[in-house]
Amino acid sequence: MFRPPLGAFIKPPALRVVADLRMLAAVSTLAVVVSICPIAHAEALYKVEGKSVDRATFNGWKIYKRQRCETCHGPTAEGGAAFPNLVTGLKTMSQDDFKATVLNGRKNMPAFQGNQAVVQGIDGLYAYLKGRSDGAIPAGELQEMP
Numbered sequence: 001m002f003r004p005p006l007g008a009f010i011k012p013p014a015l016r017v018v019a020d021l022r023m024l025a026a027v028s029t030l031a032v033v034v035s036i037c038p039i040a041h042a043e044a045l046y047k048v049e050g051k052s053v054d055r056a057t058f059n060g061w062k063i064y065k066r067q068r069c070e071t072c073h074g075p076t077a078e079g080g081a082a083f084p085n086l087v088t089g090l091k092t093m094s095q096d097d098f099k100a101t102v103l104n105g106r107k108n109m110p111a112f113q114g115n116q117a118v119v120q121g122i123d124g125l126y127a128y129l130k131g132r133s134d135g136a137i138p139a140g141e142l143q144e145m146p
Contacts, residue, residue, distance in 0.1 A: 060124030090133035
């Protein structure tokens with residue numbers, strides 16, 4: 001019976017490096033795919049068709065108007081000389097940080113944790129402002145999708 005010499009199946013160093021690089025590439029690709037999958041399957045934060053938005057986002061827009069957010073942040077959420085531009089701010093602010101800021105206040109911004117309309121509609125308010133920040137929701141009057 002034929003027996004290969006001892007060490008015949010050991011790869012030379014150059015081939016081990018190539019095999020290691022292929023394995024690293026495969027594992028990296030898998031990691032990227034796994035990390036993207038939840039994002040791809042997550043439901044959209046808001047829905048927009050022209051000037052029509054989903055119910056939660058529409059309610060968020062109404063909260064922005066009715067609770068007088070526009071007094072400081074402007075009618076388009078683009079801020080003013082002394083107040084933050086929410087359109088640019090929400091490009092880097094997480095939803096959790098947004099909620100904490102609105103509910104607990106910060107610097108000159110009052111806390112809204114005692115305002116039930118804001119507390120109950122905070123997700124819609126975030127959706128509206130995030131949509132403005134993403135450039136998906138136009139400035140101005142909105143209507144609720146049928």
